[in-house]
Structures are given as C-alpha cells and as structure tokens.
Amino acid sequence: MNTTITLNDNFLEVQGKRFHYIWLRQNCLCPDCRHPTSFQGLFDISDLSSPPEPLSVEEKNGEIEIIWKEEPPHKSIFPVSWLLNHAYDPSPQQPEEQKILWDRAWLDAHPPKKYDIHSCPEDVWMSQLFTLGFTVLKNINPDNLDDFISSIGPIHATEYGRFGELKAMPNSTDIGQSLTGHALALHTDRCHVHEPRLVQVLYCVDNNASGGESLLVDGFRIATDFHQNHQDYFQILAKTPLQFQDFDPMRGYFFSRKTPILELDWEGKVAGIYFSRKTCNWNIPFDELEAFYEAYSAFCRYLKDPIYEYRFRLEPGDCLLAQNFRIIHGRTAYDPLSGHRHLRWATIAWDYINARQNFEMLKHLYLMEN
Ligand SMILES: [Fe+2]
Numbered sequence: 001m002n003t004t005i006t007l008n009d010n011f012l013e014v015q016g017k018r019f020h021y022i023w024l025r026q027n028c029l030c031p032d033c034r035h036p037t038s039f040q041g042l043f044d045i046s047d048l049s050s051p052p053e054p055l056s057v058e059e060k061n062g063e064i065e066i067i068w069k070e071e072p073p074h075k076s077i078f079p080v081s082w083l084l085n086h087a088y089d090p091s092p093q094q095p096e097e098q099k100i101l102w103d104r105a106w107l108d109a110h111p112p113k114k115y116d117i118h119s120c121p122e123d124v125w126m127s128q129l130f131t132l133g134f135t136v137l138k139n140i141n142p143d144n145l146d147d148f149i150s151s152i153g154p155i156h157a158t159e160y161g162r163f164g165e166l167k168a169m170p171n172s173t174d175i176g177q178s179l180t181g182h183a184l185a186l187h188t189d190r191c192h193v194h195e196p197r198l199v200q201v202l203y204c205v206d207n208n209a210s211g212g213e214s215l216l217v218d219g220f221r222i223a224t225d226f227h228q229n230h231q232d233y234f235q236i237l238a239k240t241p242l243q244f245q246d247f248d249p250m251r252g253y254f255f256s257r258k259t260p261i262l263e264l265d266w267e268g269k270v271a272g273i274y275f276s277r278k279t280c281n282w283n284i285p286f287d288e289l290e291a292f293y294e295a296y297s298a299f300c301r302y303l304k305d306p307i308y309e310y311r312f313r314l315e316p317g318d319c320l321l322a323q324n325f326r327i328i329h330g331r332t333a334y335d336p337l338s339g340h341r342h343l344r345w346a347t348i349a350w351d352y353i354n355a356r357q358n359f360e361m362l363k364h365l366y367l368m369e370n
Contacts, residue, residue: 017089021054039366116138136319138317145344146162165345166342180336186328189329200329217309237295240284261296275303
C-alpha cells in the first residue's frame, strides 16, 4: 500500500501527521545516529551548520528514505509504522493511563477481590494496581514472599533493610509497633525521606488479634473532589511546603524532607500525596498559618469521610500492594492481648512496575528490526 507523503518547506506530512525535517534528522534511526543495541541517541543536531534539508524523499515497502543535503549526504530510513507511532502532531502519543478514581460506592458496586497467587494471571491483579492504585493477593507462602516481590521489581531497601516487621514490640520507634495496638490514622509512608515514588507491599504473617482492620482511601479521588469544592484550599495544600521529620535513635538517623501535601505535575494535576501527622513538623510561616490550618482541616475531614473508605481484613498469606503516592492507608486499633498481629513490609519503586508495563506495550517499536 502506498503511503501519502506531502513535502513542505520545513516539514513533510505522512498520512495526515506532520514531521519537521529537524525532528526527522534528529531522530534518524541509522546506527551512526542511534546506537543499534541500546537504542540511545548519538547524533548532535547542533553539529549541523544549517537546518536540515532533504535532497530526496522516497517511499518504498512501507519505509520512507530521506537523503539529507549534507557533506557527504546522509541517509535516513523510517518505517512508516514507526513514524506514526511516534507522531507528535497534534501531541506525542503516550501510553493510556487507565485510572479509576474510586470511593466506597464505586467499590460497593465493583467489590475488589483477593486474587489467588496460584491461579490468577499476573496481568489481572496487576491491572488493578494501575486502575485502583492497590491490589490484594492471597495464599502467598512466607517462604516465597521475597521471590514474589522480586519478580515484580527489585526490592527498595530502607533503613529497616529489604523487609520491615510491623508487630507490637517494647520500646518501638514507630507508633505502628507500639504495645498498645494504637489505631493508625490515614497516612502515606515515608514522607520524611527523599525517595522515588513507591509501591508499598504489606504481607500478613499473622492476624488473629481482635481489631486491626486495614483502611484505604483513594487520595487522587479525594484530591479531585477537594479541588472541585475548595479550589483555594487546594492551592494552599499544593503550595505550602511542610517539613516531615523522623527521629530514629535506634539507628542514629534524623530524616527531614520538605514537601507540600499535594504534589502537582507540570499540567497541574495531582501526582502525589504526602500526608502523615506522625512525622509532620508544623513549620508554617506565621502569616500563612491560620489559612493553612483551615485548608488542612477541611482536607482531613474529606479523608475521614466514610464515603471514601475501603475497610477490609488482611488474613495470613494475604499481600497488599498499594501505590504509596496515591493510596492513603491506616488501620483500626487492635488488642495485642487478644492475639498476634504481624505484618511484613517491603517497598518497590513504582518506576520499575511502570517500566515493565511500558516495555510490554512498546517493545515492538524498538525490536521491530531484529
Ligand atoms: Fe503506613
């Protein structure tokens, strides 16, 4: 099939998509311009003394061959399918993000399952991690936990090591491990550390104490509703940096990090939520303090509203994976005298999970010539 190509002064048009000559020259796929096995760029467009100009453009067998007016002339070959997949007219093609911003009513209508690790295909439970921001697996043997997590992505070690233990212990340095079985108010983990965006992995070793139910809310859903109803408050939470701190005398660390509660991306959309009362140091400037507390309290009331809450019980062998930058989590109080509650946790950088999915979706664009 012939491809329609139209030449213009500074761009050509392929099947209705425009490509500047300068973009085509920059993206030349030949082995001198792009390393053939790493797919990394080698060509420096600023080496050209004048804007790139084609001497000839020819289409054959689904490829477009361009000879550039250079000394000596340079040849670029672009498969048409590659060009269309990389079109930036009107905007660069990005993999679709499939998010469902959920609340309790949505979950009541679509109750989440616990997926059996032995029978559920990975793409099924993984897809829920992308859409809802969390997923729960069941029947994982503790001896297989490390291999299971490592199959998703490398474990991100913290000051606790590759794994941390969450159970009642004397002289704990975290409320979650206190002997009193405190409720844990909704929070995101590790706001006090400069780290990549993480997926939190919470594995249930034992849970036969009374109480201790897990609580999740969709921070992105709440932020969306909050933005709709309280734009001024939203801006305050997005623009006021807070100091999160954690003093750890056992290991000799005093972590400190400044970030607003709502982190926005370059388009102004919420990209991350940092919310933890237990590690927040309230260092708001004097003149901003009252307005901040008003916004903060309003946001807290959204978090606590039961219309957003998902409440469930982790059973031994269950494993919760949750995007720590989206899902805000907590637990109800439990009675440590009534039985044991022991969770093991680890973290994985979200980049690895996202990158694996992108690889599966986009590898054909890179490996097509092999
Ligand atoms: Fe936590």
